[in-house]
Amino acid sequence: MVAERAGVSTATVSLVANGKASGRVSASNEILVREAIRELGYVVDSIGSSLARGVSNTVIMVAPDISNPFFAMVIAGVRAALGSEYQLLLSVTDAGQLPSAENTRRLLGLRPAGLLVDAPDPTFLQELSAPGPMVLLDAPGFGSDVPAVNLDVAQGALAIAAHLSATGHTTVAYLDGDTGTTTFDVRREAFLTAAEELGMSVPPEAQIATTINVGLAANAFATAWPSWKKAGVTAVVCATDTHAYGILQEARAAGILIPGELAVTGFDDLPYSTTSSPGLTSVHLPGELLGRRAAEQLLSLIAGEELEQQPITLESSLMVRGSTLEP
Amino acid sequence: MVAERAGVSTATVSLVANGKASGRVSASNEILVREAIRELGYVVDSIGSSLARGVSNTVIMVAPDISNPFFAMVIAGVRAALGSEYQLLLSVTDAGQLPSAENTRRLLGLRPAGLLVDAPDPTFLQELSAPGPMVLLDAPGFGSDVPAVNLDVAQGALAIAAHLSATGHTTVAYLDGDTGTTTFDVRREAFLTAAEELGMSVPPEAQIATTINVGLAANAFATAWPSWKKAGVTAVVCATDTHAYGILQEARAAGILIPGELAVTGFDDLPYSTTSSPGLTSVHLPGELLGRRAAEQLLSLIAGEELEQQPITLESSLMVRGSTLEP
DNA sequence: CTGAAAGCGCTTACAG
DNA sequence: CTGAAAGCGCTTACAG
Known part of the structure; x- marks a missing residue:
């Protein structure tokens, strides 16, 4: 030295x-x-330091779906809460892949001070042992024994169902994500349940799923539309705004009137949803807050404090725009 | 053990x-x-291993602007080229901040096998010493002595100028990014030079800059539009698609006809540019290829090979859509 | 083919 | 207040 x-x-x-x-x-x-x-x-030298100390000053965040602009907001929140003491490093999974235990275990070799895991695989926890401080984000269904910050997407799904029902729709389609993220299951189930209670029908042939990609969603919709139309579908609920953009795009190309012939809704309330034409009705999810709260929880954990009341659930709200409501 | x-x-x-x-x-x-x-x-334990060996098996990518969907494509390319031998870790700078030498130096403590730096600060190289394997992305103007993969944005800027001139515009505005990224300087200067050569004027009051944010761009445009109109502006060139979305949004709200009253162009060709209404004329930049080539170069460097012909420049191309051309 | 040993750059009790 | 020493978990010449 x-x-x-x-x-x-x-x-x-x-x-x-x-x-x-x-x-x-x-x-x-x-x-x-x-x-x-x-x-x-x-x-x-943080390698030497980490070795001697047992932990590094690195917080690793594992996340899928980095292409989602929503994610940038989450990151911003995490960074804000983490401050300068800890270095945030992102580990991105391959497109369409959820963070796996296998993957994360390799990261553990870096001795992170803590782990933030976004939208993990459902089997994640069973496979990953001895984790050290860890907080899950957007991981519904992992029980209350593991620290997590979730988004109340079910509430948003209910709001969509209520809004569509109130605006006169009786037969609706559902365009799901196919990445297997648990939050998608929650969105779908909550919506289907609420729709049924409200007397709306969602025919089996009107329930499809694609990757989170504008083009693929557009294609899937183009293929499905004739049968949907025949079934009397007048609205489609999309698992993400990105899916909805695909529909908007294809509808314009095919001359399908939005919302006249087909009402469209999304989840995430991405910035582009204000800009699109028509504006996209979408469930607003508090991304910045999600990241902030998760990082705060992790900091507490690292400091050895006990966390109360898990998981934390953040509220969502429906932003109604032109894609469901004639101006 | x-x-x-x-x-x-x-x-x-x-x-x-x-x-x-x-x-x-x-x-x-x-x-x-x-x-x-x-x-x-x-x-x-990679900490112990790294200490003994001198380097880790981690490749760190430093990048600003993670909220740009374009970035996700770059990442995908990097991951594809890197394979499974190296672990990719992302270090994101704060919003609107360029990767700084200071910041990067701290990362060096993790002994990365190599460094990928996206859109660094112009003073970056002088301040950072003894870097080890490093490849710059999207870093025009750093000379030929440092490995870099660049995008030929100047070529795209020329194409825009030619297209606008050919479609009859004589007075145009320029909406720049204000993050100080060098690529923005190149885009602007290339456009202004080409515009002048083609006999188009870009009045000083029609050259403004904002952060890469739909809302802020919309506000800036709303404020500027009256004076632009008075100056005879019939087209606006935006440094990014995101800026352009802001204009599209504000124009719809204000009832300004696109492209009739105002033609709009962007850079990046984000997925949403196909979806927006009208579609956005934009310079397509090969993001996936950018990431892939940069990672390949880095791998060569790590393997101790000599690189030939620096920097590498990737071609761009103009996608003409409804925002500049009446269907 | 195999193990004992040195050393990577630090931190942290522990004596002084 | 200060330094010598042990030890963090590995890898890599080096003897055998």
């Missing part, structure tokens, strides 16, 4: 570099060390 | 765990070790 060329032992340097000098290092030595550090441009 | 409870020395275990056993470990011992590894669920 070069820094000690300025007179003292590595122990003293370590104390100063880690801000643990007060009361344990003489003022004169501290100054000497600081000067040496500056002159040599020394940066604590 | 618990794994050696199955009979051999740590050296032997290390050899097996790293796949260096062939010819150096007896078959019987190898089997023993593999069994022990499986039974104990042993994972090589």
Whole structure:
């Protein structure tokens, strides 16, 4: 360690570099060390530090679906809560893949101070052992024994059902995501249940699923539309805004009137949903808050505190726009 | 190291765990070790490994602007080229911040096998010393001595100018990004130069800049439009599609006809540009290829190979849609 | 083919 | 207040 060329032992340097000098290092030595550090441009090697300490100062966030602009909001929230003490590193899964235990275990080798896992695979917890501080995001159905921050998407699904019912729809279609994310199951089941209670029908042939991709959603819709039309479908509920954009696009190309012939709704309330034509009725999900709360929980965990009341659930709200309501 | 409870020395275990056993470990011992590894669920501690070896098997990508869906394509390309040998970790800068040398230096403590830096600050290289394998993405103007993969945005800017000129525009506005990214400078300068050569004017008051955000772009446009109109502006060139969406949104709200009263163009060719109404004329940038080529270069660097011909520049192309052309 | 040993760069009791 | 020393979990020459 070069820094000690300025007179003292590595122990003293370590104390100063880690801000643990007060009361344990003489003022004169501290100054000497600081000067040496500056002159040599020394940066604590976090590998060595992590090895000695047992943990790194890295928080790793595992997430699928980074292409979703919604995700950027979540990240912003995480960063805001984490501050500068911890370094946030993102581990992205391949497109359409959920974070797996296998994957995450490799990350554990980096000795993260904590783990944030977004939309994990349902079997995730059973497979991953000895995790250390970990908070799940957007992971409904993992029970109350594991720290998690969820979005109340069911509430949003109910709001959609109520809104469609109130605007006179009786037969609706459902365009699902096919990534297997649990939140999609919750969205769908909540909607189907509410729809049934409200007397709306969702014919089996009007329940399809595609990857979260505008083009693929457009294609799927183009193929399905004739049979939907025959079945009397007048509205389609999409699992994400991205799916809905596909429908908007295809509908324009095919001359299908939105919302006259077909009303369309989404989930996420992405920025583009205000811009699209017509504007997209969508369930607004508080992404920034989701990230912030999850990071706060993780910080508590890292500090060794007990968490109360799990999981935390964040409310959603329906933004009604032109895709379901004639201006 | 618990794994050696199955009979051999740590050296032997290390050899097996790293796949260096062939010819150096007896078959019987190898089997023993593999069994022990499986039974104990042993994972090589990458911290210890990295410390001993000098480098980790982590490739760190530093990037701003993760909210840009374009970025997801870049990531996909990087992952595809990197394969499974290296773990990709993303370090995101705060919104509107470029990757700084300061920031990156901290990351170096993790001993990455290599660094991928997207849209760095212009002073980046001077400030960052002793980098190890590193490839820049989308970093025009860093000279030919540093490995980089760039997008030929200037070419796209020329295409826009030519297209607008050909469709009869003589006075145009420019809505820039204000993050200081070099690529924005290149886009703007290339366009302004080409516009001048083609006899189009871009009045000073019609050159404004905002953050990459639909809402902010919309506001800026709303404020600027009266004076633009007075100056005879009939087209606006936006530094990103996101800016353009803001204009589309505000124009619809204000009843400004696109492209009749105002033609609009963007850069990036995001998926939503096909969906928007009207479709957005935009410069298509090959994001997936950008990521792939950059990762390939990095892999060569890590393998100790010499790179030829730097920087690599990827071609762009103009996608003409309804925002500049009446159907 | 195999194991004992040194060493990677740090941190943290522990003596002094 | 300070330094010598042990130890974090690995890898890699080096003897045998």
